[in-house]
Amino acid sequence: MSAIANLKIVAAKRPGALPQIVQRRNRLIAQIWEQTELAKAQQAGTSFAPTKFRSVKDAETGERRNVEMQKRIRAWWWTAENGRIHMHVKYGAKTLELAKGKTAIEIGTLADLIPTLDMLKAAIVAGELDAQIDAVSDQMRSGFISKK
Template identity: 35%
Template sequence: MATSRNKSVLSTLEFTIRPIKKHTDPILQRRGKLVSRLNIQLEMAKCLIENEVFTAYKEQWVTDQETGIKDKVKIPKRIRSWFYSISDIYYFDLKYGSKPLEASKGKATVVVGEKRRLTSVIQSLIGAVEAGELDTQLATIKRVGKK
């Protein structure tokens, strides 16, 4: 109980109206997602060039059968490469999710050439995405479950 000598606890706090959370631009979100996926492809390409095995991990909750305690563990994650070789010429499919992302009408595949050029092509694509060169294509993408 507050007395005239003592301040109440609530009077020592500063109250305000709840601030409105600003929504981030969906294009910026899509750019970030595409850049992160391209970085994974870049790591895969580096491993291919250096003849190493690429393994990505995801965290998953697993329940111990004996104790019943849940624990987070890292398990290997299957990631498909966006690059492939036909007759010793490498190609790179630019994708957003599982859909091809066309840089120009009907063209979503980059001709890479030699295997060693994969990293430079992917880095160029990352630069193009960060510069906003694919914003019109990213704007046409619909959210999953929306029509």
């Protein structure tokens, strides 16, 4: 018996591109992953500094090359006046409105931050924040449209 006979062969077509909302969800999930890693590092007393590649031009030769740099990540959470931790959810530079007129989540303690981020990630995967993501991305996109 051949090895290929043991495999399940099907007729399938690979999709061209992901739908726009799925791409936006994935972007927000990646940002939540960064916030989770930042929170874990803060609890452990270490630093979290992911890297990114940036294209720079050499002044002498005029040649472009990619340089690895540290990516700056700002924490979405802060301590409020009552001593409890609050957190915004950001999509790009904009804050998502989670409920009508409400943009922050009250977490409590720093130990509850990572489970809250995990619940938020599950809500995004389920599509619960699609309307808010669309609203913010439309608002961001309108800033790039030239007015004649």
